[in-house]
Amino acid sequence: xxxxxxxxxxxxxxxxxxxxxxxxxxxxxxxxxxxxxxxxxxxxxxxxxxxxxxxxxxxxxxxxxxxxxxxxxxxxxxxxxxxxxxxxxxxxxxxxxxxxxxxxxxxxxxxxxxxxxxxxxxxxxxxxxxxxxxxxxxxxxxxxxxxxxxxxxxxxxxxxxxxxxxxxxxxxxxxxxxxxxxxxxxxxxxxxxxxxxxxxxxxxxxxxxxxxxxxxxxxxxxxxxxxxxxxxxxxxxxxxxxxxxxxxxxxxxxxxxxxxxxxxxxxxxxxxxxxxxxxx
Amino acid sequence: xxxxxxxxxxxxxxxxxxxxxxxxxxxxxxxxxxxxxxxxxxxxxxxxxxxxxxxxxxxxxxxxxxxxxxxxxxxxxxxxx
Numbered sequence: 001x002x003x004x005x006x007x008x009x010x011x012x013x014x015x016x017x018x019x020x021x022x023x024x025x026x027x028x029x030x031x032x033x034x035x036x037x038x039x040x041x042x043x044x045x046x047x048x049x050x051x052x053x054x055x056x057x058x059x060x061x062x063x064x065x066x067x068x069x070x071x072x073x074x075x076x077x078x079x080x081x082x083x084x085x086x087x088x089x090x091x092x093x094x095x096x097x098x099x100x101x102x103x104x105x106x107x108x109x110x111x112x113x114x115x116x117x118x119x120x121x122x123x124x125x126x127x128x129x130x131x132x133x134x135x136x137x138x139x140x141x142x143x144x145x146x147x148x149x150x151x152x153x154x155x156x157x158x159x160x161x162x163x164x165x166x167x168x169x170x171x172x173x174x175x176x177x178x179x180x181x182x183x184x185x186x187x188x189x190x191x192x193x194x195x196x197x198x199x200x201x202x203x204x205x206x207x208x209x210x211x212x213x214x215x216x217x218x219x220x221x222x223x224x225x226x227x228x229x230x231x232x233x234x235x236x237x238x239x240x241x242x243x244x245x246x247x248x249x250x251x252x253x254x255x256x257x258x259x260x261x262x263x264x265x266x267x268x269x270x271x272x273x274x275x276x277x278x279x280x
Numbered sequence: 281x282x283x284x285x286x287x288x289x290x291x292x293x294x295x296x297x298x299x300x301x302x303x304x305x306x307x308x309x310x311x312x313x314x315x316x317x318x319x320x321x322x323x324x325x326x327x328x329x330x331x332x333x334x335x336x337x338x339x340x341x342x343x344x345x346x347x348x349x350x351x352x353x354x355x356x357x358x359x360x361x
Contacts, residue, residue, distance in 0.1 A: 021313060021314060022312055022313065022314045023312045023313065023314075024301075024312065024313045025297065025301075026295070026301065026309070026310035026311070026312065027312070058313065060299050061288070061299045061300060061301050061302070062297075062299070062301055062313050063302065063313045063316045063317070064313050064314060064316075064317060094314060094317075095317065095322075095323040095324050095325045096323050097323060097324075100323075123314070124315075124330075124331075124332060125332040126329065126330045126331070126332060127318075127325075127330055
């Protein structure tokens with residue numbers, strides 16, 4: 001995927017990361033946590049132009065849950081409220097045991113997509129999300145078994161090596177789909193040239209998604225649109241609309257990036273177009 | 281054991297929630313959901329090893345216990361399945 005894809009007017013897939021598992025309503029009261037809130041947020045994001053929703057599950061008190069039952073409740077609510085949006089489950093989870101990390105894949109039906117973290121990520125001062133290669137392989141194996149498309153989450157450039165290695169040792173359905181993530185800490189530094197380098201280092205034929213944390217969300221989404229990639233926005237990654245102003249909703253963040261894409265002349269993919277592009 | 285600074289509160293200042301949420305009495309703030317895993321020592325997490333806030337206030341926690349302070353949170357959290 002390149003600038004030529006932008007010039008050719010290839011559709012851009014907008015993913016809305018609705019809730020996440022790190023922060024909650026204590027960070028932004030508009031962040032959805034309950035299944036019903038997430039379902040309604042998914043519908044609003046879809047109406048604004050999102051083709052994919054990336055979801056985590058929560059306990060009633062807002063705390064993280066990896067349980068199949070909680071993901072099932074979220075999916076049921078999304079299907080009740082939204083039209084035809086693609087559901088993508090997170091399999092991420094700092095310190096959660098490996099068997100727990102598999103549980104989001106076991107809903108009925110399984111999600112069309114699921115995230116697959118390609119390696120470690122530091123959290124706070126004393127924690128690391130390990131994401132060992134053995135766990136990556138076992139999650140991918142279950143995704144293949146259940147027909148789930150992996151979204152390869154690349155936290156830094158070293159994880160691009162892991163993507164190449166994964167494709168050499170495992171069978172990943174075409175096209176490989178990698179989310180390139182930019183921000184602080186263990187993430188790739190949020191500099192435009194680093195996005196260009198990451199794109200150059202992707203495997204042949206790979207499709208990419210662009211994710212900037214915090215205030216980098218809008219500029220990196222814009223860069224992703226211009227460079228022929230896809231984009232992810234949402235309250236999981238950024239709770240502000242602009243400096244000092246909390247976002248009103250996921251849909252508001254989706255609408256803004258849809259407006260950018262349309263202003264730049266790139267059409268926004270429908271869920272069916274996203275399925276075709278991603279080979280779902 | 282859970283963190284001695286953990287409480288579950290439905291309100292604090294101008295913030296209120298329908299369901300009680302993890303509140304750090306050392307930081308005087310509601311905590312992020314992921315930090316609540318540390319507060320509750322879920323999975324392989326331990327508040328005295330993994331939480332920088334606890335480590336900064338460990339002396340106060342020890343003093344509170346010596347003075348008969350509570351070791352358990354006021355309201356138990358739901359355990360992740």
